[in-house]
Amino acid sequence: MTLLQCRGLSRAWGAFRAVSDVDLDLAEREICAVIGPNGAGKTTLFAMIAGNLRKSAGTVRLDGEDVTGLPAPALARRGVARSFQITAICPGLSAVENVRLGVQARDPLRWRPFGGAARMRTGEARAMEWLDRLGLAGRAKELAGELAHGDQRLLEVAVALAQEPRLLILDEPTQGMSLEETRRTVELLRQVMAESATAVLLVEHDLEVVFALAPRIVVLHRGRKIADGPAEAVRADEAVQQAYLGGLG
Amino acid sequence: MDPLALLTLQALNALSLSALLFFISLGLTLIFGIMRVVNFAHGALFMLGAYVGVTAHNASGSFLLSLVAAPLAAGLLGLAFERTALSRLYAREHSAFLLVTFGLALALTEAIRLLWGADARQAELPDALSGIVFVMDEPFPVYRLLLIGAGVLCGLGCWAGLQRTRLGLLLRAASQNPVMTAALGNDVGRVRAFVFALACALAALGGALAAPLLSASLGLGSNVIIDAFVIVMIGGMGSFLGTAAGSLLVGFAQTFGNYYLPELALGMTYVVMIAVLVLRPGGLFGRPE
Amino acid sequence: MNLSDPRLVLAFIAAAGALGLVLPAHATTLLTEALILCLFALSLDLLVGHARLTSFGHAGPWGFGAYVAAGMLLAWQVPLPVAVLAAGALTALLAIPVGWLCVRTGGVAFAMLSLAFAQLGYAVVFKWNAVTGGSDGLPGVPRAGLGEFLAGREGYHLLVVAFLGAAYLLAWGFVRSPLGRVVAAVRENEQRAEALGHDPRRIRLVVFVLSYFLAGVAGALYAGFARYVSPELFFWTVSGHVLVMVVLGGAGTLVGPMLGALALFYMEHQLSALTESWGLALGLLFILVVIFAPRGLMGWLQAWRPRRRDA
DSSP states (O other): OEEEEEEEEEEEETTEEEEEEEEEEEETTOEEEEEOSTTSSHHHHHHHHTTSSOOSEEEEEETTEEOTTOOHHHHHHTTEEEOOSSOOOOTTSBHHHHHHHHHHHTSGGGGOOSOOHHHHHHHHHHHHHHHHHTTOGGGTTSBGGGSOHHHHHHHHHHHHHHTOOSEEEEEOTTTTOOHHHHHHHHHHHHHHHHHSOOEEEEEOSOHHHHHHHOSEEEEEETTEEEEEEEHHHHHHOHHHIIIIIGGGO | OOHHHHHHHHHHHHHHHHHHHHHHHHHHHHHHHHHOOOOTTHHHHHHHHHHHHHHHHHHHSOHHHHHHHHHHHHHHHHHHHHHHTGGGOTTSOHHHHHHHHHHHHHHHHHHHHHHHOSSOBOOOOOTTTSOEEEETTEEEEHHHHHHHHHHHHHHHHHHHHHHHSHHHHHHHHHHHOHHHHHHTTOOHHHHHHHHHHHHHHHHHHHHHHHHHHHOBOTTHHHHHHHHHHHHHHHHOTTOHHHHHHHHHHHHHHHHHHHHHOTTTHHHHHHHHHHHHHHHOTTOSSSOOO | OOTTOHHHHHHHHHHHHHHHHHSOHHHHHHHHHHHHHHHHHHHHHIIIIISOOOOSOTHHHHHHHHHHHHHHHHHHOOOHHHHHHHHHHHHHHHHHHHHHHHTTSOHHHHHHHHHHHHHHHHHHHHHOHHHHOGGGOEEOOOOTTSHHHHHSHHHHHHHHHHHHHHHHHHHHHHHHSHHHHHHHHHHHOHHHHHHTTOOHHHHHHHHHHHHHHHHHHHHHHHHHHHTEEOGGGGSHHHHHHHHHHHHHHOTTSSHHHHHHHHHHHHHHHHHHHHOTTHHHHHHHHHHHHHHHOTTHHHHHHHHHSOOOTTO
16 A cells, blocks of 8 residues: 655755655555765655645645645644654653653644543553653653753654654654664664554665665655665665765765 | 915924934834844833933033933943843843843833932923924924934934944844854954944933923833834834834824824824734834744 | 642632731732732733743733723623623634734744734724723723622622632643643744644644633723723733733743732832832842843742752
8 A cells, every 4th residue: 555655746946956856655664765965855855745845846645645735734633743854852841741742642632721631641651651662761751852862862753653653754863873872773763663553754864774774765866866676776776876875985 | 274384394293203213213123133132121211311311401501412411321321231131141032131121111210210200301492492494484393303304314324334334334244143243253242232332322312302392201211112113013123224114104104193083093003013013024124033 | 849739829819818808908909909910910921931922912901801891891780700701702702813913923023913912902992982981991890790798898809819710720721731731842842843733823822812811801800800991901011010920920830920920019019118219129120030030939939949850
C-alpha cells in the first residue's frame, strides 16, 4: 500500500529552484532516507511534505487523499509527525509534559477545556513509556529547555513518536550530537522503528547513520532526484558517487 | 466667515497640531526603530517638558531659555533611565519594556504632581509671540505659525541628520542589524543611550512648545501618548516618513473631525489604527515585524 | 505548603469572605473592591501569563462588561447575578471578532491592537450620549433582584467572593486541562504546536475569549459595586494598572496576580494616607520588580521555601 505519494514537487524562490519536480512514493512501514549535499533541497522537500511550506507546483497524496494545500496542523491530525532541523520542543515545560502533548494530540479530548483528569493520568503514563523507550525516563521531570542538546533531540523524537503517526519525518535527528550520542541514538531509533508501525522519512548527513537505519535511499542534488533505490544499489551508483559521495572524498 | 478662509484657518490649526504631535511621535518611532522598544513614558516626558518649560520661563523670563531647559532636563533623565534600567532588559522579551516604561510613566507623573502640585500651569507668551496676523483677512495667532515652522525645521533637521551624517548612518545601520553594527566596532550600547536621550529631549521640546497653547496639566501625558501611538502605528513603527505622514493625518483628522464630525472623530482615529494594524501590521510605511 | 494549591487558594478566598462580615463597614467596602480587582487581574493572567500575549487593552472587556450590566440593571432591573453572567457572555461574544483580529499578530502589535480596541470603546462610550450617558456615565445602577441582605454591604461582598471563587476554579481547571496544556505548548513553541496538529491562532483565540469573559464578569460586578459606570473604565491607564497587578504578583501563576491586585490596592490606600509620595514609590517599585524580580511576588514567596523538583 502506498502511504505517501508526491508528484512533481517544486519550490522556487525567484529564479532559484530549491526543489524541482521531485516524485517520491513511500509504502506503509517503509523507512527511507533522503541524502544529498548541503543545499540539495532536503529540508525544503520535507517542509513541503509536512505542510510547513507552500509548494510552487506538485501534489502530495496521503493514503490516497489529496493533501497538497493543507497546512501543518491539518497534516499532523492526519498522522504526519515530524522533528525539525532546529529542535522544536517546549522549553518551559517538563520533558514528560512535552511527550504528553504528543500523546493527547491524537486524542479527541484535546478540545475539552475542563476536566478529563483521569485521561490525563493515563496520558502521563503513556508519555513515561515513550520517555523510557528513548532512555529519558530519568529526566522526565526536568524542564525540556534545561536538557542536554542530545537529549533535547531525542525528546523531540519521543514527542513525534507519541503522536503514533503513520508517517514520521525526521530532519537530521543526530545533528550536533557527539559520536557516542549518535551511536546511542541510532541504536534507539532502530529499536523503536522496528517496534512501531510507522513509515519514516529521514534526512541525515552522517552516512553511517543512514546506512544503519534506512534500507532505501533517495539522493537529491541541486533540487532534483538523481537516485532512488535500495541502499546498496544507491551506494554503487556512479552518478551518486560523483555528485555526493565522491564529493566528500 | 468666508468658507475658503475657514478652511485655510482650520488647515493651519491642523498643521500646528500636527507639528506638536510630530515632536512626540518622532522620538517614539526613533526609539522603536533603533531598540524595538515601545516607550510608554513618552507622554510623561512630553508633560515633563511642558512643566519644566513653564517654570524655566517664569523664573528666567526668557521663553527661548525654556526651550533649552526642557529638552536638557528630559534628555538627561532619559539617559539615566536608559543606562540604569532599559540597558538591563535588551536580552528579555519586549513585554518587559512595555512594563518598565509604564512604570516610568507612573513614577514621572507622580513626581510631577509632587513637584508642581495638581493645578494646571499656563505659560505666558512673550509679547513678540502673542500677536496676531491676518490670514485671508481673518486673525490667526502668530505662535501657531511658529509651531508649524518649528515642526518643519525639526523634521528637516532630523531627516538631514539621519541621511547626511555619520551618526545618522550609524543609527540606520543599528536599526537594520545591531549585531553586525556591533561587529563593525561600534558601541551599540552608546548608540541606544544616545537615541533614547535624544528622543526624550524631542518629546520635552514638544511639551515646552505646547505649554503656552495647551497649558501644563497632569492629564497631558496620558492623553498625548495615545495620539502618538496612533501616529506611529499608522505610519509604521521606526519609519521617519511614516511618522511625518501619520502626524499630519492625525492632526488634520482631529482638527477637521472635531469641527465637522464631533461625534465620530475620536472613534475614527482608532478604527483607522485597527485597520492599519490588521491589514499592514508594520504600518503604512514600515516593515512588518 | 504549596501556595498554588487550589484548596489553599479557595480557603483564602473563603476567609476573605468571612473577613467581610467582621471588619468595619469602610474596610469591608474596600475589601470588596479589592476582590473584584483580583478577578480582573486573574482574567488578564490567562492572556499575559499563560498565552504570553501582553494585552494593553484589558480595560476594554472590563468597561464593556460594566456598561452592559449597568444597562441591563437600569433598563430592565434584571437580577444582578443574571446581569453579571449575561455581561460576561456578551463580552465573550465580542471577544470572538476582536480576538480573531488581535491574535493574528503578536508582541508589540498585539499590545497596540488590544489598546486600540479599548480606546475605541472609550471613544464610543464617551460620545454616544443617548445610550451611555457620555462623559457623565450612568449613575444609580441598582443592585436589582438580590433581596435585602445580598444587596447590602456584607451580602454583596459575599456575592463577589462567590464569583471570585468560581472564576478561580474555572481558570485553574482550564490551565491544567488538556486544552490548557496546548495553550502552554503554543506559548512555548509555535512550530511544535503546529506539528502536534494545533492551529496556534485558534488556540490563542480560545484563551482570548475566556479571558474576556472573566474580565467582563469582573467589570459587571464592579458596576453593581460602585453603582456607577463612566468612560474612565475604558481608559488605557486602567489597562496599565491591571497589568501592573499581574506582573507585580507574578504572571502565569493565577494566584500571583490576585495577590498583586490585593497588594497594589492595599498600598494605594494605606500608603496614600501615610505619605504624599506613595505614587512615586509605587512606580519605582514597579520598575524594580520588572528588572530584578521578573517572577513577581510569587517568585519571592516561592524562593523562601526549599525548591521542590516537581513544583
